[in-house]
Amino acid sequence: MQNTPPRSRIEIDRLRKIFLAEGREVVAVDDASFRIDDGEFVALLGPSGCGKSTILNMVATLIAPNGGAIRVDDAPVVPGRPIAQVGYVFQKDTLFPWRTVEGNIGYALELAGVPTGERKTRVAEAIHQAGLDGFDRFYPASLSGGMRQRVSLMRTLIARPEILLMDEPFGALDTHTKLDMHSVLLSLWERERQTVLFVTHDLGEALTLADRIILMSARPGRVKADFKVDFPRPRDAVKLRETPQYAELFSKVWHSLGEEFAKGRSA
Structure with a gap:
């Protein structure tokens, strides 16, 4: 019996994006191509300015590419046209300050007309x-940064998206809180197994969470390497970092990433 090939959820084909800055063109992304299959957790890693978030925003239909193509579930992505099966978690929590925890989390369900x-x-x-038990009636101003980010994450996940786009959602958190959020996300993802494209500049975060790391070059952003992260699941976000396998892969990816940091400084 032949094995059924994995279903492709996101396909990036020779993607290109140019911005105008102070009267000149800046190529942010150039000839980037990769594919993400069903249920994969993929981290998009690279130095600042390499186009990671730009790629994510093009997949999310928020901005239009200047060349190449994006397909989600084999359908071409149309800029400005939301994709029903895709959820987006932003860098900032973007919570409504006038809504409680339960009010923020339930917002998408209200919009969808889900019965009370x-x-x-x-x-x-x-x-x-x-x-977050016991905090359902709290307002965002009364919550810590990590708690607000949990609310933001659940506000997206409650709509049950099949594909999850995440743009450095834990970047502003301290190390302890970030590790706590990694544990929360891993636990939730193990249960639902969404297809995830996760943008980060933190190599430790990418190794902790992902099945694969797609490493971007310094600007203009191109796919430099695609690393398989084959640590067994379920993962412990803290204990994993103490293993020799983690240290070995960290060193390998860090060497390649460091080359791109150096290029960015000399540009």
Whole structure:
């Protein structure tokens, strides 16, 4: 019996993006190509300015490419036309300050017209999954940065997206809180197995979370390397970092990433 090939969820084909800055063209992304299959957790890693977030925003239909193509579930992406099965978690929590934790998490369900009883049940479940029990009536101003980011994550996940785009969602958190969020995300992802494209500049974060690391070159951003992260799952976000396998792969990727840092400084 032949094995069924994995289903492609995101395809990036020779993608190119140019911005105008102070009257001149800046090539942010150039000839970038990669594919993400169903259920994969892929980290997009690279130095600042290499076009990681730009690629993510093009997949999310927020900005238009200048060349190449993007397909989600074999359908061409149309700039400005949202994709129903795609959820986006931003760098900042973007919570509504006038809404409580439960009000923020349930917002997408309200927009979708989910009945009140079902909405309350799903919101309560999401609050429990995120470890926010007892904080359902709190407003964002009363929460820590990590707690706000948990609310933001659950507000996206409660809509049950099949594909999750994440743009450095934990970048502003301290190391301890970031590791805590890694554990939360890993636990949630192990249960649902969404297809994830996760932008980060933190190599440790990429190794902790991802199945693959796509390493971008210094600007203009091109795909430099594609590293397989074959640490067994489920993963412990803290204990994993103490293993020799982690140290070995960290060193390998860091060497390649360091070359791009050096190029960026000399540009």
